[in-house]
Amino acid sequence: MSREEVAAAQGELLRSLLAGGSPPAGFDPGAIRVEAAALLGKRRRIVREIDPGTAEELGDRFAELFAEYALANPRRDGSRFREDAVAFAAWATERGHLRRARRRWWRRSG
Amino acid sequence: MGEHLGVGIGWRSEIDLTVERMQGVDFVEVVAENIHRDHLPESLRVLRARGLPVLPHAVSLSLGGAEPLDTDRVEHLAAVADLLDAPLVSDHVCFVRAGGLDSGHLMPVPRTRDALEVLVANVTQARSILGRPLALENIAALLEWPNAELTEARFLRELVERTDCLLLVDVANMWANAKNLGADPVELLDGIPLERLAYVHVAGGVEVDGVYHDTHAHAVPQGVLDLLGELCSRVRPPGVLLERDDRYPSDAVLADELAAIRAVVAA
Structure with a gap:
């Protein structure tokens, strides 16, 4: 394994854990599922802390919707959790899960 | 060995405020990424004045990542260390980005040898x-890479010896790996160069569906304190630090956890 090969293997592992890629060869698929769930849970907790209003309005659907959003939008290198929270709220609003009038930036600009 | x-x-x-008021706190650690490089929170200024x-403890350098090192993050850590006049800094043996x-x-x-070279x-x-x-810290993992060429002890030893680094030994992470991966924490303690110990991390966690999560948000299990005792039977640690990151309990409960740590160190 060269440095490039280590990099490729690490990228493949993260795609599998964060973006729905297949488990890389040799890994225990059960462990991949456990790790993926743990990473998703941590990301969801942080977004909930940053934007509790969105989580509160989505109520019981928050976890399920966040999982759907997260899989389609894995966190990019260099992105911030604050941006993640804003992007999730926008994603949920676009899909009609959040009332637009509740969005904080409306209140601020008003 | 690191300084006392x-x-x-x-x-x-x-x-x-809890940390400022708590009796018998000899040192603290801050997550470097949460601190501005040009000014400190008032509370940290109070502690430094005492x-x-x-x-500073970093979580984002991705030192095990095979892509080029993000030197901006390293420079941030260095700037925070300057601001705090810190005797040492730390991050983990891990990767974060790829x-x-x-x-x-x-x-x-x-x-593997190649990952060690990285x-x-x-x-x-x-x-x-x-x-x-x-100082480099051992992590808790929920999965293992296939085709390991080195034991964790050998891997850590070669890493810190070749780079002349200190070790930040997290006994809660060792406990988690023992529970989840079947790793042998005593073998790890026996195989790492404890003469390079900077300090020790202790933290709590919780078991969910048969998996132990090192949450830093639950009580410290007895098994973690027992491992701290194992470590103390081999070396007198220069420092031991409790990590609590969420679901903060009362000040009294935190003080009790510090007292439990102190009792193990003094035994």
Whole structure:
């Protein structure tokens, strides 16, 4: 394994854990599922802390919707959790899960 | 061996007053990424004015990542260390970013010769920027890479010896790996160069569906304190620090956890 090969293997592992890629060869698929769930849970907790209003309005659907959003939008290198929270709220609003009038930036600009 | 630190607790803005008021806190640690490089929170200025060491602890250098080191992050850590006049800094033996993605958490590296070379190169480069001692911490993992060529002990030993780093031994992470991966924590303690110990991390966690999660948000299990005792039977640790990051209990409960740590160290 060269440095490039280590990099490729690490990228493949993260795609599998964060973006729905297949488990890389040799890994225990059960462990991949456990790790993926743990990473998703941590990301969801942080977004909930940053934007509790969105989580509160989505109520019981928050976890399920966040999982759907997260899989389609894995966190990019260099992105911030604050941006993640804003992007999730926008994603949920676009899909009609959040009332637009509740969005904080409306209140601020008003 | 690192310089004497005593018993400490992770400083977090949510418990800043708790930490300031707590008796018998000899040092604290701050997550470097949460601190501005040009000014400190008032609470940390208070602690520094009392002469308490405040050690910056980084979580995002991705020292085990095989892509080029993000030197901006290393420079941030160095600037925070300057601001705190910190005797040492730390990060983990892990990677965080790869292939354009950010895991948001500490991921294990393959225990291969090639992955070790990546770490040695990154740590050497980071040290040249930091200009002060760097301690490397063992992580908790929920999965293992296939085809390991080295034991964790051998891997850590070669890494810190070749890069002349210190060790930050997290006994809660060792406990988690014992529970989840069947790792042998005593074998690990026997195989790592404890003469390079900077300090020790202790934290709590919770078991969910048969998996132990090192949450830093639950009570410290007896098994973790027992492992601290195992470590103390081999070496007198320069410092032991409690990490608590969420679901903060009452000040009294935190004080009890520090007292339990102190009792193990003094035994």
